[in-house]
Amino acid sequence: MMFSALTLAAALGAAASDEASLTVQVEGLETPQGAVMMALFDAPDAWDGGEAVAGQRVAVDGESVTIEFGALPAGEYAIRMFHDVDGDGELDMNLMGIPSEPFGFSNNARGRFGPASWEDAVFTLAPGENTHALDLR
Amino acid sequence: MGLEPNRRHMLTLLAAAGGAASLPGLAFARESADPVYTAFEAARERDPWTLGFADAPAEGFDTVARRLHGRLPDGLSGVLHRNGPARFSRDEWRYRHWFDGDGLVHGWRLTPGEDVTHHARFVQTPKWRAEEAAGRFLMPTFGSNPPNSQGMRGPDDMNAANTSVIVINGELMALWEGGSAWQLDADTLESRGPRNWGEGLGGLPFSAHPKVDPDGTVWNFGQAPAQDALVLWQIGADGQLRRAEMVGDVPGGMIHDFAVTERSLVFLVGNLRWQTPRLPYLDSFRWDDSRAMRVIAIDKADWSQRRSWDLPPGFLFHVGGAWEDRDGTIHVDAALSEDSRMATDGARDVMRGTPRPESDGISRMRKITLYPGGRFEQAEFTDCLAEFPQVDPRFIGLPRRYTWHVGWQRQQLRGATRIVRRDLVSGETRGFDFGEDIAVEEPLFIPAHAGATEGEGWLVHTALNKRERATELHIFNAAHVEDGPQASWRLPYACPFGFHGCWRPV
Numbered sequence: 001m002m003f004s005a006l007t008l009a010a011a012l013g014a015a016a017s018d019e020a021s022l023t024v025q026v027e028g029l030e031t032p033q034g035a036v037m038m039a040l041f042d043a044p045d046a047w048d049g050g051e052a053v054a055g056q057r058v059a060v061d062g063e064s065v066t067i068e069f070g071a072l073p074a075g076e077y078a079i080r081m082f083h084d085v086d087g088d089g090e091l092d093m094n095l096m097g098i099p100s101e102p103f104g105f106s107n108n109a110r111g112r113f114g115p116a117s118w119e120d121a122v123f124t125l126a127p128g129e130n131t132h133a134l135d136l137r
Numbered sequence: 138m139g140l141e142p143n144r145r146h147m148l149t150l151l152a153a154a155g156g157a158a159s160l161p162g163l164a165f166a167r168e169s170a171d172p173v174y175t176a177f178e179a180a181r182e183r184d185p186w187t188l189g190f191a192d193a194p195a196e197g198f199d200t201v202a203r204r205l206h207g208r209l210p211d212g213l214s215g216v217l218h219r220n221g222p223a224r225f226s227r228d229e230w231r232y233r234h235w236f237d238g239d240g241l242v243h244g245w246r247l248t249p250g251e252d253v254t255h256h257a258r259f260v261q262t263p264k265w266r267a268e269e270a271a272g273r274f275l276m277p278t279f280g281s282n283p284p285n286s287q288g289m290r291g292p293d294d295m296n297a298a299n300t301s302v303i304v305i306n307g308e309l310m311a312l313w314e315g316g317s318a319w320q321l322d323a324d325t326l327e328s329r330g331p332r333n334w335g336e337g338l339g340g341l342p343f344s345a346h347p348k349v350d351p352d353g354t355v356w357n358f359g360q361a362p363a364q365d366a367l368v369l370w371q372i373g374a375d376g377q378l379r380r381a382e383m384v385g386d387v388p389g390g391m392i393h394d395f396a397v398t399e400r401s402l403v404f405l406v407g408n409l410r411w412q413t414p415r416l417p418y419l420d421s422f423r424w425d426d427s428r429a430m431r432v433i434a435i436d437k438a439d440w441s442q443r444r445s446w447d448l449p450p451g452f453l454f455h456v457g458g459a460w461e462d463r464d465g466t467i468h469v470d471a472a473l474s475e476d477s478r479m480a481t482d483g484a485r486d487v488m489r490g491t492p493r494p495e496s497d498g499i500s501r502m503r504k505i506t507l508y509p510g511g512r513f514e515q516a517e518f519t520d521c522l523a524e525f526p527q528v529d530p531r532f533i534g535l536p537r538r539y540t541w542h543v544g545w546q547r548q549q550l551r552g553a554t555r556i557v558r559r560d561l562v563s564g565e566t567r568g569f570d571f572g573e574d575i576a577v578e579e580p581l582f583i584p585a586h587a588g589a590t591e592g593e594g595w596l597v598h599t600a601l602n603k604r605e606r607a608t609e610l611h612i613f614n615a616a617h618v619e620d621g622p623q624a625s626w627r628l629p630y631a632c633p634f635g636f637h638g639c640w641r642p643v
Contacts, residue, residue, distance in 0.1 A: 092337070096342075096364070
């Protein structure tokens with residue numbers, strides 16, 4: 001029994017040592033309204049059309065917001081986000097499908113004819129606390 | 138809030154701009170002098186024609202023009218606005234293509250009893266502001282990808298606002314063809330920002346050759362070549378949007394200009410066709426003469442209704458005008474060439490300051506008749522090479538006789554020297570040749586008065602005097618261009634060549 005408890009504690013300890021949290025500071029919000037919608041991806045396949053591992057919606061009432069993600073395995077991630085200025089929950093686009101609300105990617109990466117690539121947007125979450133600064137200007 | 142909506146919208150974001158794969162930047166540290174910059178600097182030393190492709194001062198221009206001869210005709214009072222690329226190099230690196238330069242909007246103020254004045258301001262696009270601050274080019278452009286260029290969030294990130302100008306309901310706008318029209322203060326030329334015509338329309342392309350019906354209705358289009366589509370625009374004389382929609386099944390050619398008739402919007406889709414997204418943007422297009430030059434006439438009243446014609450392969454920038462018979466036959470004249478070398482080669486060569494005969498664009502005026510049922514006829518006017526066709530603006534879309542344009546002879550590589558009036562009915566031409574020292578720019582027709590007959594009025598145009606190293610303004614009697622200019626003014630400096638202008642009566 002004692003042995004099991006110790007083993008469990010060691011296992012939990014191992015898991016905890018590999019766990020990461022992420023604080024994303026988003027600057028450059030030009031309109032103090034609506035919300036920032038942010039999605040976190042953990043693999044190139046997911047980035048290119050699959051599922052996000054986590055998502056957050058944070059209301060905007062100033063020039064910046066802080067968004068927290070907890071309990072993530074350490075590793076490689078990339079962020080897509082947009083400022084949902086009108087608060088309708090959607091990334092507004094014009095007739096040609098070009099976003100008309102501010103959007104961005106981790107590393108402040110930019111695309112050429114579309115979204116930024118995984119290679120340009122990827123960053124590493126180390127075990128423990130991490131911060132990432134983004135600017136929508 | 139659940140994750141699902143977030144995910145869905147993020148996927149939508151992924152699909153933005155067709156989900157095209159992003160391309161790696163051609164970013165690398167500069168190790169040696171830029172060969173294009175170096176070549177142009179060398180050419181400047183020996184060839185004053187290069188003044189037309191040199192950088193204008195960042196603060197623009199402000200001066201009084203010196204009168205050379207003649208006087209302002211009675212009844213002519215207003216401002217000639219012109220636009221054109223005027224900043225081509227930063228940090229000793231030079232654009233590869235003429236069409237890349239940042240737009241400089243001019244105002245030549247012609248006031249009875251006063252001196253002619255000239256002022257000009259760069260359009261303060263985000264691109265211009267960021268690059269002024271950085272001291273180097275940051276954005277990919279139409280025909281260039283500067284070292285260590287940034288990515289883009291949309292076409293307006295690279296908007297150069299450098300192609301034309303229009304006044305709609307008193308509002309002056311600088312026009313490009315890949316993004317938003319840019320609002321300017323008509324008097325000061327200070328920039329106000331992109332024109333958003335309405336919900337869902339921000340950042341859409343609003344091309345540089347809108348057409349205005351006699352009732353003031355403005356028609357325009359924007360290209361979406363990767364989607365084989367166009368955005369069509371209908372704006373009221375009050376400057377308010379009437380309609381904007383995407384229209385599909387239009388071959389992804391590089392479409393710069395179009396024509397209107399009373400019933401139709403007429404697109405000539407040349408054979409420089411969209412292939413795949415590349416940087417610079419121009420490289421996304423390739424010459425393809427395995428297919429026809431497609432002409433499409435879209436019904437103004439019902440954009441789902443169209444007729445089309447297949448013509449032999451060709452290329453054009455500019456259309457003169459069009460009209461339509463009762464039976465639906467369309468007549469259109471345009472400056473057409475048999476290939477697109479001017480766009481893909483000639484406009485690159487000038488950035489080095491060295492024009493070459495083998496990449497010269499050979500455009501001539503052509504009159505095309507499009508009959509119902511797909512039959513067509515075309516006749517080429519072979520007397521001279523031609524560009525920048527203009528018509529009496531009161532006859533846009535209506536039967537007419539006259540087209541004015543600049544002209545030159547083959548092998549004459551340093552700009553057009555002639556102003557030509559062409560009678561489409563009789564075939565007669567009248568022309569005035571300034572000689573090789575003068576490179577003439579687009580001649581704009583201004584009616585003498587509201588009741589004037591077609592062609593009764595003035596031509597106003599600018600020109601680079603290479604011998605004097607100065608830009609000039611000339612006014613012709615449009616009915617007798619062979620008489621030469623009736624009045625001329627000269628600036629104390631040379632401006633880079635512009636593309637297109639508009640007249641704002643004051």
